[in-house]
Amino acid sequence: MKREAIGGLLARRRFLRKLGVAGAALAVGATKKEPAAARQSFPTADYDWTKHRWAFGVDATKCIGCLRCVEGCKAENDVPLTAHHFRTWVERYVYLEGENRPRIDSHADPVNIAASGSQREYRFANRYKDAKIEKAFFVPKLCNQCEHPPCVQVCPVGATYKAKDGVVLIDHDYCIGCRYCVQACPYGARFFNEEKGVTEKCTWCYQRITRGLQPACVEVCPVGARVFGDLNDKQSPISLFIRNNRVHVLKPETGNAPNVFYVGLDKEVS
Amino acid sequence: MASVIHYAPYTGWVYPNETVIEWSVAIVVYPYITGLVAGAFTVSSLYQVFGFERLKPVAHLALLTSLCFMFFVPLPLLLHLGHPERAFNNLLTPHWTSAMAAFGYFATFYIVLLLVETWFAFRPYIVAQAQKANGLGRRFYRMLTLGSYDVSEEALRVDRKWIFWLAIAGIPGAHGLHGYVGFVFGSLKSREWWSSDLMPLVFLFSAIISGVALLIVLYVLSCKLRRTPIDLACVKGLAYTVWAFIIVAFVLEGLEFANIVYKGREGIGMIMAYVTGPLLIPYFVLQFGVGAILPLLWLSYLIWRGTTGRALIAGVTLSACLVLLSVFMMRWNVVIGGQEISKTGKGLLEYPMQILGKEGLISALALVAAPLLVLLGITRLLPPWEHKTAQ
Numbered sequence: 001m002k003r004e005a006i007g008g009l010l011a012r013r014r015f016l017r018k019l020g021v022a023g024a025a026l027a028v029g030a031t032k033k034e035p036a037a038a039r040q041s042f043p044t045a046d047y048d049w050t051k052h053r054w055a056f057g058v059d060a061t062k063c064i065g066c067l068r069c070v071e072g073c074k075a076e077n078d079v080p081l082t083a084h085h086f087r088t089w090v091e092r093y094v095y096l097e098g099e100n101r102p103r104i105d106s107h108a109d110p111v112n113i114a115a116s117g118s119q120r121e122y123r124f125a126n127r128y129k130d131a132k133i134e135k136a137f138f139v140p141k142l143c144n145q146c147e148h149p150p151c152v153q154v155c156p157v158g159a160t161y162k163a164k165d166g167v168v169l170i171d172h173d174y175c176i177g178c179r180y181c182v183q184a185c186p187y188g189a190r191f192f193n194e195e196k197g198v199t200e201k202c203t204w205c206y207q208r209i210t211r212g213l214q215p216a217c218v219e220v221c222p223v224g225a226r227v228f229g230d231l232n233d234k235q236s237p238i239s240l241f242i243r244n245n246r247v248h249v250l251k252p253e254t255g256n257a258p259n260v261f262y263v264g265l266d267k268e269v270s
Numbered sequence: 271m272a273s274v275i276h277y278a279p280y281t282g283w284v285y286p287n288e289t290v291i292e293w294s295v296a297i298v299v300y301p302y303i304t305g306l307v308a309g310a311f312t313v314s315s316l317y318q319v320f321g322f323e324r325l326k327p328v329a330h331l332a333l334l335t336s337l338c339f340m341f342f343v344p345l346p347l348l349l350h351l352g353h354p355e356r357a358f359n360n361l362l363t364p365h366w367t368s369a370m371a372a373f374g375y376f377a378t379f380y381i382v383l384l385l386v387e388t389w390f391a392f393r394p395y396i397v398a399q400a401q402k403a404n405g406l407g408r409r410f411y412r413m414l415t416l417g418s419y420d421v422s423e424e425a426l427r428v429d430r431k432w433i434f435w436l437a438i439a440g441i442p443g444a445h446g447l448h449g450y451v452g453f454v455f456g457s458l459k460s461r462e463w464w465s466s467d468l469m470p471l472v473f474l475f476s477a478i479i480s481g482v483a484l485l486i487v488l489y490v491l492s493c494k495l496r497r498t499p500i501d502l503a504c505v506k507g508l509a510y511t512v513w514a515f516i517i518v519a520f521v522l523e524g525l526e527f528a529n530i531v532y533k534g535r536e537g538i539g540m541i542m543a544y545v546t547g548p549l550l551i552p553y554f555v556l557q558f559g560v561g562a563i564l565p566l567l568w569l570s571y572l573i574w575r576g577t578t579g580r581a582l583i584a585g586v587t588l589s590a591c592l593v594l595l596s597v598f599m600m601r602w603n604v605v606i607g608g609q610e611i612s613k614t615g616k617g618l619l620e621y622p623m624q625i626l627g628k629e630g631l632i633s634a635l636a637l638v639a640a641p642l643l644v645l646l647g648i649t650r651l652l653p654p655w656e657h658k659t660a661q
Contacts, residue, residue, distance in 0.1 A: 082275065083277075083286065083289070084275060084277050084286065084287065084289045084290050085287065085290075086286050086287055089285075089286050104283035104614075104616065105283065106285075106286050107286075108286035108289070141285075150458070150459065150460065152367075153367045153368065154367075154368045154369065154370070154458070155365050155368055156360050156364065156365055156368040156370035156371045156373070157356075157359040157360055157363055157364070157365055157371075158363055158365035159359075174356070174359060175352070175353065175356075176351050176352065176353050176354075176356040176357060176359055176360065177351045177352015177353045177356075178347075178350070178351055178352075178370065179292040179293065179350075179352075180368070180370055180454075182287075182292050183292065183293065183458060183460065183461070183609075184458050184460055185460060186459065186460035186613055187285070187613075188284075188285025188286070188287045188288050188613055188614075189287070190287065191287040191290065192290065192292055192352065194275055194352075196352070197351075197352030197353045198352055198353065199352075254459055254460075255459075270536070270614060270615065
């Protein structure tokens with residue numbers, strides 16, 4: 001963690017020094033004619049995407065469902081403030097006594113939205129307070145940045161692509177808004193931004209991680225349920241997380257090979 | 271923002287982002303129109319390539335129908351795109367791993383083929399009009415001749431050769447165009463309802479029956495409007511064609527459903543709850559019962575009894591209308607149905623169809639009606655029944 005934080009500061013300094021260069025690069029980018037995937041690096045000129053292999057870990061046993069991650073993500077990434085557009089979300093699984101299937105909801109559930117009183121702030125309503133609960137847990141979800149992403153496979157114009165550091169990105173200046181990728185993602189990670197006319201999804205806060213920072217959701221998680229780092233660094237939090245735990249991925253049968261690794265999943269989580 | 275989002279009510283557990291149904295009725299209309307193009311072209315080819323003489327009275331009408339519907343194939347897609355002005359990215363930088371990437375090329379190739387074949391098919395009429403008509407009409411037809419006035423027997427023989435080979439190239443073209451539409455859905459592994467190897471074939475055969483059925487309706491209607499006698503042999507030929515293809519389409523659709531049920535993979539419980547609940551009428555009653563089994567039995571009866579005259583025409587035409595309904599319902603049940611079953615396998619959504627708006631019901635109806643209006647106009651300029659009266 002420490003090493004990454006120092007790396008982050010250095011990266012930020014370099015970034016500030018080269019702000020002019022980056023600005024010029026952005027200006028060139030605005031008039032580009034080819035998809036961003038064809039370019040050497042993105043979004044900062046001094047970030048080399050061949051040097052990293054990012055991955056994400058979720059320890060579901062730690063999540064307390066406070067939803068700071070969801071609100072932090074919305075603020076950081078300018079995600080529409082509705083109950084239908086999320087780059088990350090949290091699911092709640094509750095097994096009541098005498099029932100063999102869990103009751104599942106997320107903060108986007110109308111009951112929970114009613115409890116929060118707004119689509120801008122999120123919380124889980126205490127809807128099971130009078131019930132006898134056998135088992136209950138939360139599962140944070142986000143884009144899995146799959147090794148074989150079906151969303152990238154189906155994009156007809158190549159607007160969404162897998163960066164060399166493993167993150168699946170979307171070129172919003174090139175996306176035609178057909179939403180085939182939304183259909184292809186088995187995890188429901190993508191949504192369509194009606195105002196911008198393009199598809200959106202979690203990028204592990206690419207604008208932050210390329211400057212040495214942590215994704216916003218990792219940064220704000222008060223219990224350390226979310227872990228992020230570089231697999232190329234054997235001592236990074238994510239490398240340790242994968243090494244020290246028996247991890248699972250979601251829907252492995254799809255062959256997508258997700259890069260979000262879970263601890264504490266249940267058979268009902270998909 | 272709130273005004274453009276129509277979120278879908280749901281039961282059970284669905285992913286938060288799923289609560290907006292992204293592929294609307296416009297995407298239902300798209301494969302429907304494409305299917306009519308492929309089906310109508312099949313009728314034209316049955317005469318041009320396979321020599322089904324009975325279908326001669328509708329051969330040129332079939333070609334024009336195919337062309338008119340093809341003009342409108344890209345429109346539902348353009349209405350749907352978040353950035354329609356970027357649609358040409360699909361042609362400029364096609365991403366070949368996508369089933370959609372070839373669409374632009376396929377559609378362009380096919381529309382050019384249809385235009386060229388139509389030109390050859392109507393060349394004698396165009397030349398005659400260019401020499402006969404007056405004023406603006408003369409100028410219009412002179413332009414359409416492209417400077418070629420040779421209608422000698424030798425020239426017409428070359429024309430027929432061109433038509434023959436274009437029709438041959440058009441068969442894989444039309445069927446490829448539609449089979450690929452099925453692949454767009456069938457190749458996705460995210461939805462159990464779509465993910466099927468049979469999907470391209472299901473789309474293809476339902477396309478053929480929809481095109482033949484449309485031709486039956488258009489032919490009978492055009493004869494009524496023009497007050498000309500209906501060629502019973504032709505109607506019978508079309509009835510045989512649609513009858514045979516209904517069987518194939520029905521078997522394929524049945525097999526596809528049987529596969530889903532028999533394999534019983536994760537989420538099957540929700541699928542069964544869906545097809546026996548909200549989808550009972552659209553799927554079992556309209557698509558299978560009223561739209562496939564009823565016309566199949568009716569046509570079988572007509573063929574078995576050797577019915578002729580008005581009873582044959584009425585029976586075949588009504589059966590054709592039912593087939594058109596069935597195929598539309600099939601498109602609906604695939605496109606909308608697939609999205610109403612949550613990817614979680616634990617919930618169901620309800621598509622909130624809009625009436626107004628670019629992807630609403632009125633737009634969808636207009637998209638289906640517009641090719642028919644254009645066809646009405648084109649048949650005035652290039653009468654597809656002309657060759658028959660000339661004989």
